[in-house]
Amino acid sequence: MYKFRVLLIDDEEELVSALVERLSYRDIDSEFALTGPEGIDKMRQSVFDVVVLDLKLPGMDGTEVLSRIKKEHPDIPVLMITGHGSVANGQEEIPAQAFDFLSKPINLEDLIKKMQEAIDSG
Amino acid sequence: MVREDKPAPAPAPSPEVARLRVPRYRRLRRNSVLVTSLVALFPLLILTVFNYLQDQEAYKAESRFAVSRVLSNTKRTLEFVIEERRSALSLIINERPCEDLCSDEDLKNILKNLTHSFGGFIDLGLVDSEGIQEFYAGPYDLKGVNYKNQDWFHEVILRGSYVSDVFLGYRDIPHFVIALKNEREDGSIFILRATIDMELVNREIYSLDMDRETDAFIINHKGVLQTASLIYGNVLDTVNFDVPAHFRGREVVEERGGGINWAMFGYVYINNSQFILVTIKRQMTPFKHWLSRRSDVVWFLGVSITLVLLLIFYFTTNLVKQLRDADLKRAKAFHNVEYTNKMATIGRMAAGVAHEINNPLAIINEKAGLLKDLATFTEDFPKKEKTAKLVDSILNSVERCSKVTRRLLGFARRMDVPQELIDMKNLLEEVVSFQTTEVATRNIAINYDISEDLPTIESDRGQLQQVFLNIINNAIAAVPDGGHIDISIVRPSDNIFDVIIKDNGAGISKENLEHIFEPFFSTKGEFGTGLGLSITHDIVERLGGKIAVKSEFGKGTVFTITIPQKRVEIGG
Numbered sequence: 001m002y003k004f005r006v007l008l009i010d011d012e013e014e015l016v017s018a019l020v021e022r023l024s025y026r027d028i029d030s031e032f033a034l035t036g037p038e039g040i041d042k043m044r045q046s047v048f049d050v051v052v053l054d055l056k057l058p059g060m061d062g063t064e065v066l067s068r069i070k071k072e073h074p075d076i077p078v079l080m081i082t083g084h085g086s087v088a089n090g091q092e093e094i095p096a097q098a099f100d101f102l103s104k105p106i107n108l109e110d111l112i113k114k115m116q117e118a119i120d121s122g
Numbered sequence: 123m124v125r126e127d128k129p130a131p132a133p134a135p136s137p138e139v140a141r142l143r144v145p146r147y148r149r150l151r152r153n154s155v156l157v158t159s160l161v162a163l164f165p166l167l168i169l170t171v172f173n174y175l176q177d178q179e180a181y182k183a184e185s186r187f188a189v190s191r192v193l194s195n196t197k198r199t200l201e202f203v204i205e206e207r208r209s210a211l212s213l214i215i216n217e218r219p220c221e222d223l224c225s226d227e228d229l230k231n232i233l234k235n236l237t238h239s240f241g242g243f244i245d246l247g248l249v250d251s252e253g254i255q256e257f258y259a260g261p262y263d264l265k266g267v268n269y270k271n272q273d274w275f276h277e278v279i280l281r282g283s284y285v286s287d288v289f290l291g292y293r294d295i296p297h298f299v300i301a302l303k304n305e306r307e308d309g310s311i312f313i314l315r316a317t318i319d320m321e322l323v324n325r326e327i328y329s330l331d332m333d334r335e336t337d338a339f340i341i342n343h344k345g346v347l348q349t350a351s352l353i354y355g356n357v358l359d360t361v362n363f364d365v366p367a368h369f370r371g372r373e374v375v376e377e378r379g380g381g382i383n384w385a386m387f388g389y390v391y392i393n394n395s396q397f398i399l400v401t402i403k404r405q406m407t408p409f410k411h412w413l414s415r416r417s418d419v420v421w422f423l424g425v426s427i428t429l430v431l432l433l434i435f436y437f438t439t440n441l442v443k444q445l446r447d448a449d450l451k452r453a454k455a456f457h458n459v460e461y462t463n464k465m466a467t468i469g470r471m472a473a474g475v476a477h478e479i480n481n482p483l484a485i486i487n488e489k490a491g492l493l494k495d496l497a498t499f500t501e502d503f504p505k506k507e508k509t510a511k512l513v514d515s516i517l518n519s520v521e522r523c524s525k526v527t528r529r530l531l532g533f534a535r536r537m538d539v540p541q542e543l544i545d546m547k548n549l550l551e552e553v554v555s556f557q558t559t560e561v562a563t564r565n566i567a568i569n570y571d572i573s574e575d576l577p578t579i580e581s582d583r584g585q586l587q588q589v590f591l592n593i594i595n596n597a598i599a600a601v602p603d604g605g606h607i608d609i610s611i612v613r614p615s616d617n618i619f620d621v622i623i624k625d626n627g628a629g630i631s632k633e634n635l636e637h638i639f640e641p642f643f644s645t646k647g648e649f650g651t652g653l654g655l656s657i658t659h660d661i662v663e664r665l666g667g668k669i670a671v672k673s674e675f676g677k678g679t680v681f682t683i684t685i686p687q688k689r690v691e692i693g694g
Contacts, residue, residue, distance in 0.1 A: 012481060018488035025495045056477075104480040105487035105524050 002029035004049035004119055009039035009065065010081070011058050022108060028115075036060035040068055048076060050115045053098075055082045063095055070097045077118035081106060151442040158434045163427060170423050174412050181411065182386070185403045186375050189388040192330055192338060192401045193373035197390045199326050200340075204285060204395055207240055207318060208300050212283070215304045215314045223248055223314070229259035242322035244297055249275070249313040260317070264292060269315075274299050278313055287342035287396035288320050288349075288357060296320040296348070296357045298396075320357070323397075324349050338401040340392075341365065348397060353404070365398065450641050454660070457653050461588060476527040483523055490516040529555055543578040544586065546619065550609055553590045557598055564603045571610035579619060580688045585661050589669075592658045593623050593681050600627025600679065617687045624680045630673040638671060 006023065008016045008030055016032035023030045031046075033039035036057050043051070051069060055062040066078055077099040099118045102111060214223075214232060222228055233246040245260020253270025269275045277284040278301040286299040301315045327338050327349060339351035345365045347357055354361045366374065366389045373390035386403040405411055413420055494513040497503045529552060547570070554561070554568055561568060597607045608624045630638060637643040641656040662669045666686045673679040 012485060014485045015481075015488050018485070018492040022488065022492050022495050025499045103528075104484035105520055106484060108491055 001027065003027050004029070004115070005047065006030045006115060007039060007042055007048040007051045008032040009034075009036065009051065009057070009062075010054040011035065011056075012054075019106075019108075023112075026108075026112060028112065036062070036065035036068070039065060040072070043069060043073060043076075049119050051076055051078045052111070052115070053078050053080055055080050055101075066095055066097055077121065079111075079114055079118060147442050147446045150445075151438055154438045154442065155435055158438060159431060162430050162434060166423065166426060166430075170419065173416065173419055174409075177412055177416060181405075181415070182377070185386040185405065186388075188336070189375050189386045189401045189403050190373055192332065192336070193375070193388045193390045193399060196327060196330060196338065196399055196401075197373065197392060200323060200392050200397065200399065201394070203242070203322060203326060204300070204318075204392070207236075207242065207316065208283065208285065208302075208394070210236060210240060211300055211302050211314055211316055215302045220304070220306045220312065223312075224257060226257050226259055226265070229257050233259045236316070242318050244295075244317040244319050246317075247315045249301075249315050251279075251311045255315075256312075262292065267292070274301055274315075275313070277301075278303050278315075279311070285395045287344075287346070290358070291317075298348075320349065335404045336401065337404065338399065340397045340399050342396045343398065351400075353402060361400075454641065454653060454657055457657060461657075462584075465584065465588075472527075479523065479527055483520055483527075487517065487520045490520065541580055542583055543580055544583050545578050546576060546611055546621065547572045547574075549583065549586060550590060550594075550621070553587060553594055554609075556591070557595065560598060564598075564605075566598060566601055566604070567606040569606060569608045571608065573611070576611060576613075577687070579685060581665055581685060585665060586685070589658050589661050589665075589683060590621070590623075592654050593683065596655075597623055597625040597627065597679070597681075600629075601625045602627070619685045619687065621683045621685065622680060623683070624678065626678040629675040629677050629679055630671070631675050635671065635673055639669070 003026075006028060008019055010016045010032065011034050013032075013034055016034075020030045020032055031042060031048075033042050037060060039051070039053070042048075053062055053066060053069075057065065060068075062080065066080070069076065069078060078097065080095075080098040080101040082101060082103050099121070100114055102114060223232075229246045229248065233243060236243045236246070245258065245262060245264070247255045247260070247264065248257040249255050249269055253268050253272075253275050255264055255267045255269065258265040258267075274284050274286040277286075283302045284300070286301070288296045288298050290296060297317045297320055299315060299317055301313050303311055303313050305311050323340065327340070330338060332338060337352040339354070340348040341361055342348055343365060345361050345363075347354060347359045347361060350356050351359075351361070368391050373388055375386060375388035378385050378387040385405060388401045388403075390399050391397075392399055490513050494510060494517070497506050497509040497513065503509065550570070550572070560566075594607070594609075601607060605626050608622075610622045610624075612620045612622065614620060634643075639655055639659040641653060643656075659669055662683055662685070667684045669684070670682045671679065672682075
C-alpha cells in the first residue's frame with residue numbers, strides 16, 4: 001500500500017533510478033522521466049500526487065515544463081530541485097508556480113517531508 | 123607587519139596606482155611652478171635688464187655731457203681770467219716808459235689800479251736782467267730778492283712772457299706768476315712780474331656749483347694739484363693718475379674705472395698756462411644708481427614678480443590638487459570595478475563549480491542512500507552493520523562537500539542587489555571561511571561573540587562583504603601565528619550595529635594611525651596599493667555607517683564598523 005504517487009523529472013538517470021528505489025522502500029510509489037516532454041506525457045497517462053522537477057533539463061527547460069504541467073494539472077503540486085547550492089543565487093528565479101524547492105544533493109527525509117507537505121496543502 | 127588593507131590577494135600595485143603617490147604630485151607642482159614662473163617672468167626680467175642697460179647708457183651720456191660742459195665753460199673762463207691779467211700787464215709794460223715803472227711808488231699805484239680793475243693781484247715787482255727784484259709793491263718785504271734760480275725767470279728770459287704753475291714761494295700761499303720781459307732804451311732787459319692769488323681760480327671753479335659727485339680741479343703738467351681736489355687732496359699734492367696727453371686744446375671725456383667708483387673723467391689744457399683742468403664725475407655703482415634713479419621701475423618689478431609668483435603658486439597648487447583628486451577618484455573607481463569584476467568572476471566560477479559538482483554529488487548521495495536502504499531493509503544483507511557505517515561515512519563526506527559548494531554560492535551571489543536582509547553572523551562567518559586554510563595552518567583562533575537572536579540588517583551584501591573581507595584579511599595578516607581575532611557585535615541602540623574586530627597583532631604606530639584611511643597610504647611598501655582601507659572607509663560611509671580604529675603598537679588593533687540597521691543612502 002503506497003502512501004502517494006510521485007513523478008520525478010530529471011535527466012540524471014543514475015540519480016532518479018536510485019531515488020525511485022529508495023522511495024519504494026519508504027512505501028512511496030514513483031516513476032521517473034528523463035526529459036520534460038516525457039514527463040508531461042507520463043502525467044497524461046497516469047495520475048500523480050506530486051511532481052519533483054529539476055530546474056535544469058536538456059531541451060525543454062524546467063521552468064517551461066513547470067508551466068506546461070500547471071496548465072494541464074493546476075492542482076498537482078510541483079517541487080523544484082536545483083543543482084545550485086542555493087536557489088537564491090540570483091541567476092535562476094524559482095517560478096511562483098512551484099510549491100517549494102530543494103537543492104542537490106537532496107536529503108531524502110527532507111524530500112519526503114516536503115512532498116507530504118505539498119500533497120497536504122492541496 | 124602592520125596591518126593594512128588587502129581586498130584580495132594583492133600583487134604589487136599597478137604602475138597606475140604607483141603613479142599616484144604623493145611625491146609625484148609634489149614634483150609636478152614644483153616643476154609647474156618653476157616652468158610657469160620662468161615663462162611668466164622672463165619677458166619682465168628681459169625688459170628690466172633692457173631698461174637697466176638703456177638707463178645706463180643714458181646716464182653715461184648725461185654724465186659725459188655734464189663733464190664736457192663744465193670743462194668747456196671753465197676753460198673759457200680761466201683762459202679769460204689769465205689772459206685778461208696778462209694783457210693788462212702787457213699793456214703796462216709796453217705802453218709805459220721804463221722810468222714810470224722804476225719806483226716802488228709807481229708800482230704801488232699800478233698794483234692798486236690793477237687790483238681795483240681786475241682783482242687777484244697780490245704783488246707786483248720789477249726784476250732786472252740779473253734776477254734781482256729792483257722794485258716791489260705788495261704786502262711782503264721782497265725787494266732785493268734774487269729770482270735768478272727760479273724756473274719762471276729763465277722761462278721769461280727765453281720766451282718773453284710766462285705764466286707759471288702754482289707754488290707757495292716766499293709767501294706761503296698758493297699763487298702763480300705772470301711775468302713779462304721788455305727792453306730798456308739802453309738795451310738791458312727788465313721783467314714785470316705779478317703774483318696772482320690762486321684763490322681767483324678757485325673762485326671760478328667753486329662758482330660752478332657742482333653736485334657732490336663731481337670734482338673739478340687743476341693740475342700742472344707734472345700732475346701736481348694746483349687747486350684742492352675732493353678726491354686727490356690739497357694743493358701741491360700729486361695725483362695718482364698719469365697726466366693726460368695734450369689733445370689739440372679740446373676737452374676730452376672718457377670713462378674710467380680706477381680706484382674710484384665708476385667715473386666720467388674729463389680734462390682740458392688751459393691755453394697759455396701750465397694748467398690742466400680736470401673734472402671727474404664720480405658715481406655709485408651702476409646698479410645702485412639705477413635703483414635710486416628708477417625706483418618706480420624697481421618697485422613695479424618687485425610687486426609684479428611677487429604677484430605673479432603668488433598667483434602661479436596658488437593656481438598651480440589648486441590645479442595639481444584637483445588633478446590628484448581626479449586621479450584618486452579614477453583610481454578608486456578602477457579599483458572598485460576591479461574588485462567587483464573579481465567578485466563576479468568568483469560568483470560565476472562558484473556557480474559553475476557548484477552545478478558541476480552538485481550533480482555527481484547528488485548521484486553519489488542517492489546511490490549511497492540506496493546502498494544504505496538495501497542494507498537496512500534487506501533481512502540477510504551480509505556485513506550489514508559495516509556497510510551502514512561505510513555508507514554513513516560516504517554520506518557525511520557528501521554533506522561536507524555540499525556545504526562547501528553552498529558557501530561558495532552564498533558568498534558570490536548577487537553582487538548587483540543593492541539592498542537585502544543580511545544575517546550579520548552568517549556574513550562574517552562566510553567572510554572568515556574564505557581564509558580557512560590560512561587560519562588553520564597558522565593556528566589563528568577566531569572567536570565570535572555574536573548573539574544568536576541578532577535581527578537581520580538591510581544593506582548591500584556585496585559591499586559589506588568587501589568591507590569585512592578587507593578588515594579581517596588585514597587582521598589575519600597582522601596577528602602572529604597562534605594569535606587570535608575576536609569578532610563581536612554590540613548594539614548601542616536598536617538601529618545601530620557595532621561590528622568590533624579585534625586582533626592581538628603588531629598594532630599600528632600613532633603616526634600611521636592618523637593616515638590609515640588616507641588614499642595611497644600603505645605600510646606594505648610597493649606591495650600595497652594604499653587604497654584598500656580608503657575604499658573600505660568610503661564604502662562604510664556610503665552605507666550610512668562609520669569606521670573607527672584604535673590601536674596600541676605591539677598589542678593589537680580594534681576596528682569598529684558601525685552600520686545602521688537600515689541603509690541610509692549617502693551620496694556617491
